[in-house]
Amino acid sequence: MRLGIVGCGAVTREMHLPAFIQSPNIEVTYLCDRVTKNTALAKEEYVLPDARVTAEVKDFAGHVDAAVVAVPPKFHAPVTCELLAMGIDVLCEKPIALSTAEARLMSDAARKHGRILAVGLMTRFHRNTEVFRRIVNDPLIGEIQEVIAEAGSVMGWIMTSDAYFNKKLTLGGAFFDSGVHLVDRVVDLFGDVSDIAYEDDSFGGVECNANLTGKLTIAGRNVPCRMSFSWTHALFNGIRVIGSNGTAEVKYLDPDAIAVTRTVGGEPLELGVRYQGAAPNPYLLQIEDFARAVRTRGTPKVTAEAAMLSLAVIERAYAARTPMKQPWVEVNR
Amino acid sequence: MTPSKILLTGATGFIGTRLCERLKLHWRLPYRALVRNYTHATRIARLDTEMIPGDLGKVDTILKALEGCDTLVHLAHGEDHLAPKETANVIAAALHAKVKRFVHISSMSVHGSNPGPESCREATAPIVRRDESTYVVSKAKEELLVRRAIERDGLPAIILRPTVVYGPYGGFVLAAIQQAKGGVIGLLDEGKWVCNAVMVDDVCSAIHAAITADKGVGQAFFVNSDKAITWREWNLTFAEMLGQPVQTVNFDTAELRAYWAKQRPTLKSNLTAAAKLVVSPDLHRQFGKIPAVKSAIVWAKETAKARMGEEKVLAFKAKMSPRPRASTGPGVPMPNPSRIRLEAFPIAFSNDLLKQTLGWKPAYDFQAGAEVTRQWLEFARLIPPNA
Structure with a gap:
């Protein structure tokens, strides 16, 4: 697959390109960025002497089969729609767009032009994802409480x-x-979040800390869920599902493991599940999945419609935003 | 004076970030942050801070950042060996841009690691030229550059010398919590020495006073709280926030100083270190990956064994192997020279001049500042909730 990359900043150079050069199915033929230093670094760091360089997406015409869009989120929709209209399949970085309305335009454009549109939500390619889904749906931990x-x-x-x-x-x-x-990940496991309450620490800029609470509908019951996000300090970095008989947990930093705690005969026992062998690079799995979808004209693992569900939750949360209490900031003596 | 716009260097650091918060949320003064590394800018980004990329090693980037600003607050201090040159660049740019106010954030450290009682007040406190700490020497050089620019070039500068600055996100607080997490904390001479703790918010209000006041230009001021505490009080206050029993272990400062003095590099210690490296199995393993070098190592070992005999070789190896340092207490690392400089500090700095000249006064005593810090520590999950 001849691949063009739009946006050669940090995520492309640190994450995508190391995966792309490992794939026998990918040939990076075009690099596009308005900042020439970024394309030069990408070419140099990943030894891509034959890759052409441009600042304009339109130059991709006839030279690429598919493209990765890794520009700031504001440009996801216009760049993706332009590529789709040119007959180019697209893997667009997360978040798919700034709004669900934009994401819908992208999805419609893909349908209209008969192209593949995948979204880069790479944690879906963690090895523990599917096993975790089976465990939380299994009677092992009992009825989900939170x-x-x-x-x-x-x-x-x-x-x-x-x-x-x-x-x-x-x-x-x-x-x-x-x-x-x-x-x-939460929406993929349990579906939409309702009754959203949301707070963050923004004072007009982008938030560093945020908390969301809401309800999931699991087996016809309302189950509370809470999520926390931080750029300033460590959190547990994963998903914990608390059931009536035990708890199942996955962590981002250990995508090969699942921990289950279950009470057996009145005594809590911890059961660990771990894949053997080195963890595959999720970015490699993601581009291989995209290449398969392009080749077979099939469905990628993360479609625009799937990515829209999490964006809809974010959109509703921002609409319900309240300021987070930060007494150490607000104090004015 | 009322600034039209303030340029901040070091805006993404501990004091700088809190200053951005207070400028935006409390004093509502326009400011711009010169940013070298955006990775550290997350907290000021939530304020929708105007950021401009810059490098204090390049005067042109500082000049560009200064466009439209009539005030400069210089908080940045990067690598000790580069900081004086960077400060010289900031001064040059400020003079070129004809700023109306230059606030230089110096440090109590400019009076050295072990100042005498004459350093308690600005009028008699000498700035050191030499010190065992590269930070002290670097900060002193920076302040001297600012003083020279005041005297020679008429730079309208005010110099502030904060003491031990603490508060949410503060490095000294994090170190105290980290130490206490082990359940045992080390104190120097029972923690009797002076801790000139000043809350970060009080440092920010001193900067605000220096920006807006019509007095004090050309002068230097200590920024300290009204009452110094002891390092025992400091360490135990933060340790107790963990809500678990904490043991203390005492270190004799004189003995520690003597110990570290012995560790200073000499010709003998350099030769010993080199010899240890040459015979180290780790080095042999690494170089042994090169077949020719591996053969040479094997040959050298066999030759040494043949000439010296097995017993002498073993004795030599034992001498050269790293030996564990004698234990100085249960689970407490021996305080290093930088901690000794900090926690065996002999004097309390007066804040009278700052109060009298700029009309500033500290809003926090240590208990009040520690309580605000505790709220943040809990939020950041560094201490248990409701401990």
Whole structure:
């Protein structure tokens, strides 16, 4: 598959390209970025002497079969729609767009032009995802009582610009940008979140800390769920499902493991499930999945419609936003 | 004066971030942050701070950042060996841009690691030229550059010398919590020495006073709370926030100083270290990956064994193997020289001059500042809730 990349900033160079060069099915033929330093670094760091370089997406015509869109979220919809209209299949980075309305336009464009549109929610490719789904749906932990999901660590992501923070280019921070992975995983497991209450620590800029509470409908019952997101401190970084007989938990940093705690004969026991062998690179699995969908004209693992569900939760949360209490900030002596 | 816009260097650091919060939320003054590394800018990003990329090693980037600003607050202090040159660049840019106010954030450290009683007040406190700490020397050089620019070039600067700054996200607080998590904390001479703890909010209000006041230009001021505490009080206050029993272990400062003095590099210690490296199995393993070098190592070992005999080789090996350092207490690392400089500090700095000249006064005593810090520690999950 001849692949063009739109946006050669940090996520492309740190995450995508190391995976793409491992794949026998991918040939990176075009690099597009308005910042020439970014394309030059991508070419140099990943030894892509034959890849062409441009600042304009239209130059891809006739030279690529598919494209990865890794530009700031504000440009996801216009760039993706332009590529789809050119007859190019697209893997668009998360969050799919700034709004569900934009995401719908993208999905409609893909349908209209008969193209594949996949979304880069790579934690869906963690090895423990499907086993975890089976475990939480199994009587093993009993009736689900609560779902807790957290994503947080001190921001360490390498940034080549202020794009992460610039509200002209993105919608939010720890919740919108990194938190979308977690919201997507919860929605993928249990469906939509209702009765949303949301608070964050923004004072006009992008949030560093956020909390969401809501309800999931599991087996016809309302189950409370709470999610926390942080760019300033460590949280437990995973999903914990609390059942009447036990607890099942997955962690982002250990995508090969699942921990189950269950009371057996009145005594709590911890059961661990762990895959053998080195964990596969989820970015590699993601691009291989996309390449398969392109080749077979099939459905990618994460479609625009699927990505829209988590974006809808984020959208409703922002609409219900209340300021987070931060007495250490607000105090004015 | 009322600034038209304030440029901050070091805006993503501990004091800088809190200053951005207070400028935006409390004083509603326009400011811009010069940012070298956006990764550290998350907390100021939530304020929708105007950020401009810059490098204090390049005067042109500082000049660009200064466009439209008439006030500069210089908080940045990066690598000790680079900081004086960077401060010289900031001064040059400020003079070129003709700023109306330059606030330089110096440090109590400019009076050295072990100052005498004359350093309690600004009028008699000498700035050191030499010290065992590279930070002290670097900060002193920076302040001297600012003073020279005041005297020679008429830079309208006010110098602030904060003491031990603490509060939410503060490094000294994190170190205290980290130490106490082990259940045992080390105290120097029972923790009797002076801790000049000042709450970060009080440092910010001193900066605000320095920006807006019509007095004090050309002067230097200590920024300290009204009452110094002891390091015992400091360490135990934060340790108790963990809600678990904490043991204390005492270290004799004189003995510690003597110990570390012996560790200073000499010709003998350099030769010993080099010899240890040459005979170290780790080095042999690494170099042994090169077949030719591996053969040479094997040959050298066999030759040494043949000439010295097995017993002498074993004795030599034992001498060269790293030996565990004698234990100094249950589970407490021996305080290093930088901690000794901090926690065996002899004097309390007066804040009278700052109060009298700029009309500033600290809003926090240690108990009040620690309580605000505790709320944040709980939020950041560094201490248990309701401990």
